[in-house]
Amino acid sequence: MNRRHFGRTLAGAAVASTGTFRWLARNLPAAATGAVPHAIRADRLRANLEALARFGRTPKGGITRVAWTPPDAEARRFVMGKIMAAAGLNVRIDPAGSIIGRRPGREDLPVILFGSHIDTVPEGGMFDGALGSLAAVEVVQTLADQGIETRHPMECVIWSNEEGAHYGRGLFGSRAVVGEFEPGELDEKDEQGLHIRDAVASIGGDLSRIKEALRKPGDIAAYLELHVEQGGVLDKAGIPIGVVEGIVGIVRYRVVVTGQANHAGTTPMPDRHDALITASRLVVAVSEETMREPGRQVGTVGKLAVHPDVPNIIPGSVELVIELRDLSMAKINGIIKRIEARAGEFAASSGTTISIEPTSTHQPALATPWLRDVISKEAAAAGLKSLNMPSGAGHDAQMIARIAPMGMIFVPSVDGISHSPRELTRWEHTAIGCEVLYRAVLAIDRR
Amino acid sequence: MNRRHFGRTLAGAAVASTGTFRWLARNLPAAATGAVPHAIRADRLRANLEALARFGRTPKGGITRVAWTPPDAEARRFVMGKIMAAAGLNVRIDPAGSIIGRRPGREDLPVILFGSHIDTVPEGGMFDGALGSLAAVEVVQTLADQGIETRHPMECVIWSNEEGAHYGRGLFGSRAVVGEFEPGELDEKDEQGLHIRDAVASIGGDLSRIKEALRKPGDIAAYLELHVEQGGVLDKAGIPIGVVEGIVGIVRYRVVVTGQANHAGTTPMPDRHDALITASRLVVAVSEETMREPGRQVGTVGKLAVHPDVPNIIPGSVELVIELRDLSMAKINGIIKRIEARAGEFAASSGTTISIEPTSTHQPALATPWLRDVISKEAAAAGLKSLNMPSGAGHDAQMIARIAPMGMIFVPSVDGISHSPRELTRWEHTAIGCEVLYRAVLAIDRR
Numbered sequence: 001m002n003r004r005h006f007g008r009t010l011a012g013a014a015v016a017s018t019g020t021f022r023w024l025a026r027n028l029p030a031a032a033t034g035a036v037p038h039a040i041r042a043d044r045l046r047a048n049l050e051a052l053a054r055f056g057r058t059p060k061g062g063i064t065r066v067a068w069t070p071p072d073a074e075a076r077r078f079v080m081g082k083i084m085a086a087a088g089l090n091v092r093i094d095p096a097g098s099i100i101g102r103r104p105g106r107e108d109l110p111v112i113l114f115g116s117h118i119d120t121v122p123e124g125g126m127f128d129g130a131l132g133s134l135a136a137v138e139v140v141q142t143l144a145d146q147g148i149e150t151r152h153p154m155e156c157v158i159w160s161n162e163e164g165a166h167y168g169r170g171l172f173g174s175r176a177v178v179g180e181f182e183p184g185e186l187d188e189k190d191e192q193g194l195h196i197r198d199a200v201a202s203i204g205g206d207l208s209r210i211k212e213a214l215r216k217p218g219d220i221a222a223y224l225e226l227h228v229e230q231g232g233v234l235d236k237a238g239i240p241i242g243v244v245e246g247i248v249g250i251v252r253y254r255v256v257v258t259g260q261a262n263h264a265g266t267t268p269m270p271d272r273h274d275a276l277i278t279a280s281r282l283v284v285a286v287s288e289e290t291m292r293e294p295g296r297q298v299g300t301v302g303k304l305a306v307h308p309d310v311p312n313i314i315p316g317s318v319e320l321v322i323e324l325r326d327l328s329m330a331k332i333n334g335i336i337k338r339i340e341a342r343a344g345e346f347a348a349s350s351g352t353t354i355s356i357e358p359t360s361t362h363q364p365a366l367a368t369p370w371l372r373d374v375i376s377k378e379a380a381a382a383g384l385k386s387l388n389m390p391s392g393a394g395h396d397a398q399m400i401a402r403i404a405p406m407g408m409i410f411v412p413s414v415d416g417i418s419h420s421p422r423e424l425t426r427w428e429h430t431a432i433g434c435e436v437l438y439r440a441v442l443a444i445d446r447r
Numbered sequence: 448m449n450r451r452h453f454g455r456t457l458a459g460a461a462v463a464s465t466g467t468f469r470w471l472a473r474n475l476p477a478a479a480t481g482a483v484p485h486a487i488r489a490d491r492l493r494a495n496l497e498a499l500a501r502f503g504r505t506p507k508g509g510i511t512r513v514a515w516t517p518p519d520a521e522a523r524r525f526v527m528g529k530i531m532a533a534a535g536l537n538v539r540i541d542p543a544g545s546i547i548g549r550r551p552g553r554e555d556l557p558v559i560l561f562g563s564h565i566d567t568v569p570e571g572g573m574f575d576g577a578l579g580s581l582a583a584v585e586v587v588q589t590l591a592d593q594g595i596e597t598r599h600p601m602e603c604v605i606w607s608n609e610e611g612a613h614y615g616r617g618l619f620g621s622r623a624v625v626g627e628f629e630p631g632e633l634d635e636k637d638e639q640g641l642h643i644r645d646a647v648a649s650i651g652g653d654l655s656r657i658k659e660a661l662r663k664p665g666d667i668a669a670y671l672e673l674h675v676e677q678g679g680v681l682d683k684a685g686i687p688i689g690v691v692e693g694i695v696g697i698v699r700y701r702v703v704v705t706g707q708a709n710h711a712g713t714t715p716m717p718d719r720h721d722a723l724i725t726a727s728r729l730v731v732a733v734s735e736e737t738m739r740e741p742g743r744q745v746g747t748v749g750k751l752a753v754h755p756d757v758p759n760i761i762p763g764s765v766e767l768v769i770e771l772r773d774l775s776m777a778k779i780n781g782i783i784k785r786i787e788a789r790a791g792e793f794a795a796s797s798g799t800t801i802s803i804e805p806t807s808t809h810q811p812a813l814a815t816p817w818l819r820d821v822i823s824k825e826a827a828a829a830g831l832k833s834l835n836m837p838s839g840a841g842h843d844a845q846m847i848a849r850i851a852p853m854g855m856i857f858v859p860s861v862d863g864i865s866h867s868p869r870e871l872t873r874w875e876h877t878a879i880g881c882e883v884l885y886r887a888v889l890a891i892d893r894r
Contacts, residue, residue: 265838266863269737269746271863274734303756309750391713
């Protein structure tokens with residue numbers, strides 16, 4: 001890439017004045033990533049990620065740091081006490097249990113908020129959430145190292161229960177910020193009978209004050225989140241930065257196919273009303289109808305149950321879940337209409353009935369255009385190729401998008417694997433992502 | 448039908464000498480069934496069936512008389528003590544727990560054996576097994592009523608644990624007769640820890656003497672079993688008698704489709720290796736390949752499990768069971784070959800793998816041709832239409848066929864429903880079936 005570009009960018013980012021040669025020596029050679037050197041310290045970010053990965057490490061090599069369990073609580077104490085404190089952040093825990101580390105700004109301006117989560121699914125990986133959380137702290141640490149004062153106050157956030165591996169619903173911390181709870185959610189117990197109030201208290205939250213977690217439109221100048229892609233698009237394309245266009249809407253439909261259970265030995269083939277054959281045609285049709293038009297929409301049948309599910313009884317009914325995701329609800333609605341038409345044909349030809357009803361709808365959350373532009377420009381300024389792409393997974397960013405400008409930065413997941421001990425993001429990509437976050441934060445501050 | 452035929456048949460069957468007018472008055476009018484009047488007493492058979500149905504009756508209206516449980520034991524004591532004793536049978540319990548009621552013959556000849564079972568699946572019906580068992584006793588009772596001596600000794604049998612709803616394997620009594628047990632089977636415990644030895648003892652069996660249940664080729668002149676069809680072929684065709692050509696062979700195959708589990712939001716459609724889509728194509732192909740050639744073969748996928756079976760993860764693997772049934776093993780082998788070829792195409796086009804391995808094979812048991820002829824002729828002689836057909840379900844007859852001539856008589860199941868509280872065989876059909884059994888037994892005895 002163009003080395004001259006590098007100099008200009010650093011100057012523009014008000015970073016060039018101090019320590020340039022020190023961090024140049026410590027970082028990856030530019031040749032390894034195709035990028036200009038970083039302001040952030042890749043070695044420190046890596047050391048912090050590796051230190052965090054000790055919390056909840058399993059014999060299989062995964063991380064089980066389920067929200068509001070002891071490994072999560074210990075990890076949060078470690079990040080607050082060691083990493084955030086070292087970065088000079090003023091750390092508090094909000095009533096939902098989210099950790100917020102604040103760095104003051106020169107002017108009386110809304111906060112620039114950035115971060116992610118550190119809770120994991122069972123047997124998850126060490127980068128999902130952790131990268132965005134520790135990169136956020138690294139950004140502030142770098143500001144401190146460089147002696148940079150910003151106009152806006154900065155807040156690093158580590159959200160509470162993003163994954164929803166405990167109590168079944170994720171994005172807890174960010175939902176608390178916008179006041180979005182399910183009826184009865186704050187009075188639930190887990191499988192062991194633990195009240196959610198006590199679970200949240202175990203990481204320092206306080207549901208009796210939950211309303212104090214709310215923020216208003218205007219409180220947050222911008223929200224940024226760096227995250228591993230979790231899909232394989234960037235890895236396959238060999239592009240290090242994804243500029244998220246938005247977080248897809250997700251609609252789930254409960255489907256029940258009702259045929260007639262009967263003896264598999266005594267019922268002639270033409271007389272059958274086999275619910276599984278009809279359901280199977282539908283599974284194939286979900287894939288076909290999803291792919292019938294161009295775009296990056298996805299459609300999945302991940303859950304399916306056969307009744308009575310014994311080898312010698314013709315299936316009497318099948319229950320399955322269709323999940324459709326896209327940035328456009330209109331596209332999702334078009335796909336399900338086509339699927340319903342196919343279902344009607346399958347039911348008629350097999351003497352079965354099919355019911356399809358939506359059970360949950362998460363609206364798409366589009367990234368804020370000017371923030372997308374900031375990320376794209378800063379990636380380019382750092383000599384990095386980037387790709388506009390949807391986020392097929394949900395993130396806390398989608399809740400914050402309701403009250404503040406939102407942008408997300410993706411870095412590649414090797415082979416697109418996530419929620420697995422085999423999840424991997426290359427160290428050079430963690431550094432690149434952190435650097436783009438750093439540059440974007442400074443660009444927003446200058447705005 | 449031809450009433451004159453009736454008189455001739457009775458004479459030929461050596462039944463005409465006594466009581467002709469008595470049972471004529473008691474039975475269904477011939478017009479109701481299209482048949483000549485019966486020698487057997489339909490009202491008595493019905494009363495006995497209704498009395499037996501009180502044992503294990505459930506609130507849902509079904510019968511739960513699982514083998515070797517108290518309702519089974521009580522029902523067996525009732526049938527032995529009340530019904531078989533009244534018919535003048537000399538009753539014993541063999542070491543497997545099967546009830547055998549003997550009536551001596553005039554000559555030193557092998558026994559003519561007929562009967563069925565009275566154990567049920569949970570929430571089964573009142574005719575499956577019970578009809579063949581009580582019709583067998585009714586045949587002997589009619590012989591006694593009519594004062595008929597036969598050349599052969601007659602034995603009514605009520606087999607032990609036909610259904611296999613307890614200890615998982617059926618045809619226990621008939622397998623004991625031919626000495627066919629699985630390794631370790633006679634030392635198993637049920638889910639409650641009850642040893643099979645004690646379960647069998649609860650109905651009067653004695654596993655320590657199990658070898659005494661064995662019979663040799665030549666011991667049995669013929670085995671006959673009357674049973675409800677359990678399918679809907681006779682009911683649909685409006686034909687009251689099925690002449691069983693044989694009991695189908697059953698081969699089960701365990702199929703594992705292995706794809707790649709991945710995030711349903713972040714994995715683009717073209718990059719997926721969705722095990723459920725591949726499995727769905729296979730389910731449809733099992734049906735298509737089974738029906739590709741003429742015949743009454745059946746192929747079923749009744750059991751299917753998705754892993755990990757959550758809405759937002761692309762299925763990584765699917766396990767399913769294919770079951771194929773036909774009277775010809777060659778036909779079954781041809782069908783699975785075609786299914787395997789289709790599976791190979793599906794795997795190749797989806798980047799998944801499919802393994803198909805046979806897990807159990809039950810060879811077909813063909814009915815003995817001269818016994819089929821006897822049944823067909825006696826049905827015709829009684830003025831009844833009959834249909835040659837396979838038995839798609841397993842029956843004790845298939846074990847006895849290994850050592851003796853075997854024939855089975857089917858009567859219609861309304862709508863083909865069985866193993867359900869909704870199982871129904873019309874009273875006139877129970878009587879018709881019993882009458883054909885009676886006539887066939889006499890015809891065999893004359894042979």
